[in-house]
Amino acid sequence: xxxxxxxxxxxxxxxxxxxxxxxxxxxxxxxxxxxxxxxxxxxxxxxxxxxxxxxxxxxxxxxxxxxxxxxxxxxxxxxxxxxxxxxxxxxxxxxxxxxxxxxxxxxxxxxxxxxxxxxxxxxxxxxxxxxxxxxxxxxxxxxxxxxxxxxxxxxxxxxxxxxxxxxxxxxxxxxxxxxxxxxxxxxxxxxxxxxxxxxxxxxxxxxxxxxxxxxxxxxxxxxxxxxxxxxxxxxxxxxxxxxxxxxxxxxxxxxxxxxxxxxxxxxxxxxxxxxxxxxxxxxxxxxxxxxxxxxxxxxxxxxxxxxxxxxxxxxxxxxxxxxxxxxxxxxxxxxxxxxxxxxxxx
Amino acid sequence: xxxxxxxxxxxxxxxxxxxxxxxxxxxxxxxxxxxxxxxxxxxxxxxxxxxxxxxxxxxxxxxxxxxxxxxxxxxxxxxxxxxxxxxxxxxxxxxxxxxxxxxxxxxxxxxxxxxxxxxxxxxxxxxxxxxxxxxxxxxxxxxxxxxxxxxxxxxxxxxxxxxxxxxxxxxxxxxxxxxxxxxxxxxxxxxxxxxxxxxxxxxxxxxxxxxxxxxxxxxxxxxxxxxxxxxxxxxxxxxxxxxxxxxxxxxxxxxxxxxxxxxxxxxxxxxxxxxxxxxxxxxxxxxxxxxxxxxxxxxxxxxxxxxxxxxxxxxxxxxxxxxxxxxxxxxxxxxxxxxxxxxxxx
Numbered sequence: 001x002x003x004x005x006x007x008x009x010x011x012x013x014x015x016x017x018x019x020x021x022x023x024x025x026x027x028x029x030x031x032x033x034x035x036x037x038x039x040x041x042x043x044x045x046x047x048x049x050x051x052x053x054x055x056x057x058x059x060x061x062x063x064x065x066x067x068x069x070x071x072x073x074x075x076x077x078x079x080x081x082x083x084x085x086x087x088x089x090x091x092x093x094x095x096x097x098x099x100x101x102x103x104x105x106x107x108x109x110x111x112x113x114x115x116x117x118x119x120x121x122x123x124x125x126x127x128x129x130x131x132x133x134x135x136x137x138x139x140x141x142x143x144x145x146x147x148x149x150x151x152x153x154x155x156x157x158x159x160x161x162x163x164x165x166x167x168x169x170x171x172x173x174x175x176x177x178x179x180x181x182x183x184x185x186x187x188x189x190x191x192x193x194x195x196x197x198x199x200x201x202x203x204x205x206x207x208x209x210x211x212x213x214x215x216x217x218x219x220x221x222x223x224x225x226x227x228x229x230x231x232x233x234x235x236x237x238x239x240x241x242x243x244x245x246x247x248x249x250x251x252x253x254x255x256x257x258x259x260x261x262x263x264x265x266x267x268x269x270x271x272x273x274x275x276x277x278x279x280x281x282x283x284x285x286x287x288x289x290x291x292x293x294x295x296x297x298x299x300x301x302x303x304x305x306x307x308x309x310x311x312x313x314x315x316x317x318x319x320x321x322x323x324x325x326x327x328x329x330x331x332x333x334x335x336x337x338x339x340x341x342x343x344x345x346x
Numbered sequence: 347x348x349x350x351x352x353x354x355x356x357x358x359x360x361x362x363x364x365x366x367x368x369x370x371x372x373x374x375x376x377x378x379x380x381x382x383x384x385x386x387x388x389x390x391x392x393x394x395x396x397x398x399x400x401x402x403x404x405x406x407x408x409x410x411x412x413x414x415x416x417x418x419x420x421x422x423x424x425x426x427x428x429x430x431x432x433x434x435x436x437x438x439x440x441x442x443x444x445x446x447x448x449x450x451x452x453x454x455x456x457x458x459x460x461x462x463x464x465x466x467x468x469x470x471x472x473x474x475x476x477x478x479x480x481x482x483x484x485x486x487x488x489x490x491x492x493x494x495x496x497x498x499x500x501x502x503x504x505x506x507x508x509x510x511x512x513x514x515x516x517x518x519x520x521x522x523x524x525x526x527x528x529x530x531x532x533x534x535x536x537x538x539x540x541x542x543x544x545x546x547x548x549x550x551x552x553x554x555x556x557x558x559x560x561x562x563x564x565x566x567x568x569x570x571x572x573x574x575x576x577x578x579x580x581x582x583x584x585x586x587x588x589x590x591x592x593x594x595x596x597x598x599x600x601x602x603x604x605x606x607x608x609x610x611x612x613x614x615x616x617x618x619x620x621x622x623x624x625x626x627x628x629x630x631x632x633x634x635x636x637x638x639x640x641x642x643x644x645x646x647x648x649x650x651x652x653x654x655x656x657x658x659x660x661x662x663x664x665x666x667x668x669x670x671x672x673x674x675x676x677x678x679x680x681x682x683x684x685x686x687x688x689x690x691x692x
Binding site: 204222226231233237253257260261262279 | 497577
């Protein structure tokens with residue numbers, strides 16, 4: 001692993017580790033929102049305001065043939081962060097919840113796992129030990145839970161977990177905690193001939209089992225972090241095995257690198273919610289021609305969560321400072337969104 | 347670099363090195379083929395025969411709704427090797443010709459390059475020194491010619507080179523040396539709702555400038571080898587720089603790994619022409635349901651080239667042995683193709 005990759009992964013993993021320690025907030029019932037959806041409005045769950053106007057105006061400009069800002073269809077690429085931008089990342093990243101649940105399940109089948117750290121701490125919920133995990137311990141947990149099976153087996157493991165796991169606050173499947181206004185934005189861009197991509201710090205193979213159904217984005221448009229894999233022919237039954245080694249961390253400066261590697265075009269539009277999206281927003285917007293940078297600012301503790309500069313999960317600090325001078329649109333969840341989740345809709 | 351990656355790259359680079367040494371064959375005029383193209387035939391440049399029948403039959407089966415072999419549109423993924431499968435790779439890989447030309451140009455601007463090996467050997471065409479290059483020398487040549495610029499600059503360099511470089515035998519731009527029957531196959535699959543991808547040992551960034559126009563395949567559907575890159579913000583002008591280090595070698599066992607990473611679905615259809623495609627063909631076809639493996643066998647010295655087991659470029663040995671028992675369709679270029687290149691058409 002290069003020094004750079006190690007440093008990104010340390011940052012990501014530190015955030016994951018702190019996420020593990022966050023207390024679960026008390027469960028609340030679904031928010032009872034009264035929403036009037038206009039049939040002709042492509043963004044019915046967005047309140048009228050600067051953010052909605054900016055989005056509508058941008059899409060109109062780049063799709064108006066003959067206009068100064070017209071962009072040919074093949075160049076209309078939009079990239080979206082996932083955790084905190086398209087679905088909730090609180091009280092901890094969903095993939096970390098998955099890793100913890102899976103480790104507990106593995107310890108049931110293999111009790112020896114309870115005998116050594118860092119697994120003992122996770123299985124027993126030992127918060128002091130968890131706090132002392134560090135990068136090495138966290139890497140060991142990811143390696144233990146995300147390797148040692150084929151990619152096909154891992155996909156089935158993720159699907160099975162998602163089918164039964166419930167969010168501690170909303171008592172909903174995690175895939176129900178996607179943001180209704182962002183689903184509308186994805187659909188609106190697609191209807192205007194944008195190709196939409198996920199560009200997430202999360203694992204590609206953790207996302208592929210559910211992203212297509214949740215967002216209408218196919219598997220080949222999911223850019224994310226990945227572990228190394230190995231091809232084995234076996235007895236005429238080829239498999240791809242997941243290894244316990246990091247291949248690529250698609251976070252921070254890794255996002256423009258992943259975009260270049262997987263997509264091969266500079267996006268026209270990028271949406272994120274944390275400092276992990278800063279370089280993607282810079283790469284997308286700091287060029288000539290019409291460009292759009294969007295930041296989802298979590299300002300709504302009643303319907304979702306309110307957090308930014310001090311949050312260990314999804315910290316939004318530098319990117320929030322940079323937004324005004326870059327002309328990025330900061331979405332105020334509380335005032336800009338009529339509803340947050342699809343289950344909020346009447 | 348892992349041991350495995352190093353071993354693939356050694357194999358690839360050994361082939362490249364031998365390619366460098368091949369004498370250029372004498373130039374011949376375009377082959378004068380009389381071709382009657384039927385309007386209703388989706389593969390007009392294919393002669394009737396086993397290969398054409400197998401392709402037509404396969405596509406009919408997987409697209410017949412209600413049929414036993416019907417495959418939903420979203421699962422119709424087809425992957426194509428590039429060198430020797432979609433365009434000519436003789437007398438040497440086009441990317442190697444590019445590297446040699448570029449090194450000569452760099453030596454004009456920077457004569458000091460002529461003073462040290464391996465650059466001296468390349469610039470002076472010293473065949474004995476070239477023969478002794480080895481992996482290290484070849485890596486140095488690729489590093490010297492494919493790094494030290496931004497990805498945007500590299501794209502312009504490739505475009506400029508392609509605009510003027512001519513193939514030594516056919517005196518045509520390299521992008522004219524694509525195979526007409528394979529263009530028809532790509533179009534036929536696309537018309538039947540397949541997503542077509544390039545999965546090549548060549549460099550992603552060498553392919554992106556010309557693949558979309560040549561094959562109708564967009565940049566995000568090009569899987570290939572890559573070098574490491576670095577994101578730099580600079581003075582509010584972000585760039586992605588190409589570094590002199592290998593990131594991924596998309597050859598041999600790297601092909602199913604690249605397919606899994608970039609595409610995230612197992613292909614239904616794969617086409618290749620060399621042992622570098624063996625694992626892609628295995629991964630594609632050794633599974634349940636309808637599957638299609640295709641090998642372009644270069645059997646036509648008059649119109650293109652005839653080579654297989656003994657060729658340092660595009661060696662086809664193990665995959666040719668394995669084809670019969672796997673049920674892969676081996677295309678005999680000489681008898682199966684009415685024309686080879688688009689410029690052969692009347």
